[in-house]
Amino acid sequence: MTETKEIKFNEETLELVQRIIKRYPEGKQKSALLPLLHLAQAEFDGWLSAPTMDYVASLLNILPIEVYEVASFYSMYNLKPVGKCVIEVCRTSSCWLMGAEDIIKYLENKLSIKAGETTEDGMFSIKTVECLGSCGTAPMMMCGSQFHEKLSFEKVDNILDKLKSDDKRKTYFDAVVVEDY
Amino acid sequence: MGKKILLKHDHVSGIQGYEVYRKMGGYTSVERALKNMTPNEVTEEVKKSGLRGRGGAGFPTGLKWSFMAKPKGVKRYLVCNADESEPGTFKDRYLMSRIPHLLIEGMIASSYALGANTAYIYIRGEFFYIARILENAINEAYANGWLGKNILDSNYSLDLFVHTGAGAYICGEETALLESLEGKRGNPRIKPPFPAVKGAWDCPTVVNNVETIAAVVPIINDGGEAYSKVGIGKSTGTKLISASGHINKPGVYEIEMGITVEDFIYSDEYCGGILNGKKLKAVVAGGSSVPILPADLILKTANGKPRLMSYESLADGGFTTGTMLGSGGFIVMDETTSIVKNLWNFTRFYHHESCGQCSPCREGTAWMEKVLHKILDGQGSLTDIDLLWEIQRKIEGNTICPLGEAAAWPVASAIRHFKSEFEEYVKNPSSINDVKHYFEVNKLEMA
Numbered sequence: 001m002t003e004t005k006e007i008k009f010n011e012e013t014l015e016l017v018q019r020i021i022k023r024y025p026e027g028k029q030k031s032a033l034l035p036l037l038h039l040a041q042a043e044f045d046g047w048l049s050a051p052t053m054d055y056v057a058s059l060l061n062i063l064p065i066e067v068y069e070v071a072s073f074y075s076m077y078n079l080k081p082v083g084k085c086v087i088e089v090c091r092t093s094s095c096w097l098m099g100a101e102d103i104i105k106y107l108e109n110k111l112s113i114k115a116g117e118t119t120e121d122g123m124f125s126i127k128t129v130e131c132l133g134s135c136g137t138a139p140m141m142m143c144g145s146q147f148h149e150k151l152s153f154e155k156v157d158n159i160l161d162k163l164k165s166d167d168k169r170k171t172y173f174d175a176v177v178v179e180d181y
Numbered sequence: 182m183g184k185k186i187l188l189k190h191d192h193v194s195g196i197q198g199y200e201v202y203r204k205m206g207g208y209t210s211v212e213r214a215l216k217n218m219t220p221n222e223v224t225e226e227v228k229k230s231g232l233r234g235r236g237g238a239g240f241p242t243g244l245k246w247s248f249m250a251k252p253k254g255v256k257r258y259l260v261c262n263a264d265e266s267e268p269g270t271f272k273d274r275y276l277m278s279r280i281p282h283l284l285i286e287g288m289i290a291s292s293y294a295l296g297a298n299t300a301y302i303y304i305r306g307e308f309f310y311i312a313r314i315l316e317n318a319i320n321e322a323y324a325n326g327w328l329g330k331n332i333l334d335s336n337y338s339l340d341l342f343v344h345t346g347a348g349a350y351i352c353g354e355e356t357a358l359l360e361s362l363e364g365k366r367g368n369p370r371i372k373p374p375f376p377a378v379k380g381a382w383d384c385p386t387v388v389n390n391v392e393t394i395a396a397v398v399p400i401i402n403d404g405g406e407a408y409s410k411v412g413i414g415k416s417t418g419t420k421l422i423s424a425s426g427h428i429n430k431p432g433v434y435e436i437e438m439g440i441t442v443e444d445f446i447y448s449d450e451y452c453g454g455i456l457n458g459k460k461l462k463a464v465v466a467g468g469s470s471v472p473i474l475p476a477d478l479i480l481k482t483a484n485g486k487p488r489l490m491s492y493e494s495l496a497d498g499g500f501t502t503g504t505m506l507g508s509g510g511f512i513v514m515d516e517t518t519s520i521v522k523n524l525w526n527f528t529r530f531y532h533h534e535s536c537g538q539c540s541p542c543r544e545g546t547a548w549m550e551k552v553l554h555k556i557l558d559g560q561g562s563l564t565d566i567d568l569l570w571e572i573q574r575k576i577e578g579n580t581i582c583p584l585g586e587a588a589a590w591p592v593a594s595a596i597r598h599f600k601s602e603f604e605e606y607v608k609n610p611s612s613i614n615d616v617k618h619y620f621e622v623n624k625l626e627m628a
């Protein structure tokens with residue numbers, strides 16, 4: 001999938017990169033690493049390949065190993081290919097009390113994959129995650145930057161249908177702010 | 182209705198935007214501070230208010246500010262902790278998404294007090310959409326002259342940036358947060374030196390929680406003394422409580438410190454009682470890290486007094502019969518909840534989130550998870566319960582950061598208050614209903 005695409009940000013993104021670097025003290029450009037990895041993941045197929053990480057290292061003038069060790073520490077960075085919609089389901093305390101395990105099981109059955117896997121058509125991945133700060137509207141899951149809360153099986157069905165009908169990759173940047181309190 | 186200070190205007194239509202926020206009295210604290218007060222006077226007001234850190238530890242904010250080292254020619258920083266990843270806590274998210282300008286206003290006034298000319302809001306990566314909301318608010322603040330160079334002709338300048346994390350509970354710990362801000366793995370630093378002396382990029386830095394910084398606004402507007410009169414004893418002011426679990430009305434509530442726990446759980450103004458008319462079994466009152474208490478001990482202290490929502494009352498009885506206010510993540514469990522399974526879930530969480538630097542935490546959390554797994558798999562013995570107790574004791578006090586304790590306390594308190602439930606699972610494994618289903622879902626993590 002990725003081999004044909006050149007790993008390089010477009011001009012607009014490169015400008016943004018420079019603006020992000022300027023947020024930190026001079027000479028401390030490494031501080032921009034986390035935001036840049038988010039940008040890179042969104043741009044290059046939703047995951048961080050070695051060439052992608054090397055590219056980010058070159059932008060910040062740091063060693064590739066400094067990028068690898070960071071990328072492998074944080075759970076939001078995917079180190080292997082993922083589907084267009086990564087469904088991140090919370091499995092921690094309050095969500096668990098309110099039925100998160102049933103939601104995970106339901107998703108696994110419906111998509112015929114296990115958590116941590118991707119459907120054959122490359123559409124969906126399921127990822128279990130820890131508390132996303134949405135415990136009052138449990139159980140919940142997130143896709144892209146969108147929180148889906150107070151889940152029921154019907155609600156999950158509807159969300160999956162909607163996600164399927166739109167072929168675009170979901171990233172953390174496509175924030176649609178809908179507050180459900 | 183209880184007293185509201187931070188969320189006074191949270192339901193005003195359009196309050197997310199600058200115009201409405203300003204019309205409702207927004208940014209007056211910045212005017213007051215920059216025009217009429219010296220930085221030290223602002224700190225003094227915060228001291229007088231009795232405000233204590235809302236991130237979990239409850240350390241007096243004014244005192245923390247006064248520790249800020251001020252070597253000549255060295256930059257100072259204020260970093261807002263918006264990592265909000267303590268399970269059961271979602272108040273900062275509510276505050277930031279509803280009234281983003283309140284946080285921005287608090288950041289300006291607090292940075293002025295600390296002499297910081299650059300400040301950051303470190304927000305967990307999963308809150309990307311809130312980062313957008315904050316960035317919009319920051320742009321509005323710049324456009325209206327509240328940020329940037331020479332604010333209100335006061336000669337004071339401030340730049341404010343949002344920094345997104347990338348998914349790691351440990352980055353809520355203030356020194357791990359600073360490492361993460363510097364673009365590194367979130368490994369907590371050994372203290373001392375404390376951040377107030379050596380923080381972000383080795384410069385003096387104060388890290389404060391979102392709610393703490395927001396509370397600075399009313400403290401400047403109405404005076405520290407007025408704030409200190411709200412609440413009870415050394416628990417001054419109001420506290421945002423995130424209520425979740427088996428209750429009728431989960432959500433974020435601003436309470437005046439000192440209301441009773443009973444009132445909080447059962448009154449219609451707050452949680453509205455237990456879901457489906459069930460009975461209360463246990464409460465984790467301050468986020469997953471604090472000791473769990475059974476119904477009788479959360480409603481009343483060991484000597485029979487009504488338990489109050491305050492730092493002191495929740496801690497009454499120490500860890501034998503008390504708990505902590507912590508972050509205010511109030512998780513309620515009804516009579517059907519399995520305490521052992523819940524503990525397994527917590528322990529799995531801490532094992533997953535341990536940064537791995539110290540052996541007691543890295544190995545201990547893994548070991549506790551395994552032992553709990555064994556018990557829940559129907560393979561446990563009575564000695565396993567003693568083993569769990571021993572492991573948690575060996576973690577406590579032997580680690581670089583408090584995540585070790587955060588992992589140990591839930592185990593200690595569950596055994597202390599619900600030992601018979603562990604024993605029942607060991608003696609009569611068939612009582613562990615649904616357990617197979619439970620592990621099928623979660624097995625992946627064990628592999």
Ligand SMILES: Cc1cc2nc3c(=O)[nH]c(=O)nc-3n(C[C@H](O)[C@H](O)[C@H](O)COP(=O)(O)O)c2cc1C
Nearest residue numbers: 234235236262264265266353354355389390393583
């Ligand atoms: C493992 C761990 C996680 C923490 N997570 C958070 C958090 O998500 N948000 C927060 O404000 N404080 C968190 N803290 C507390 C911070 O280290 C720090 O005490 C706090 O940000 C100080 O701000 P305050 O004085 O305003 O409370 C955490 C501490 C530990 C040990």
Ligand code: SF4
Nearest residue numbers: 536538539542580582
């Ligand atoms: S106690 Fe745990 S999380 Fe904290 S520094 Fe040690 S290993 Fe890391």
Ligand code: FES
Nearest residue numbers: 090095132134135
């Ligand atoms: S426990 Fe699921 S969002 Fe907090």
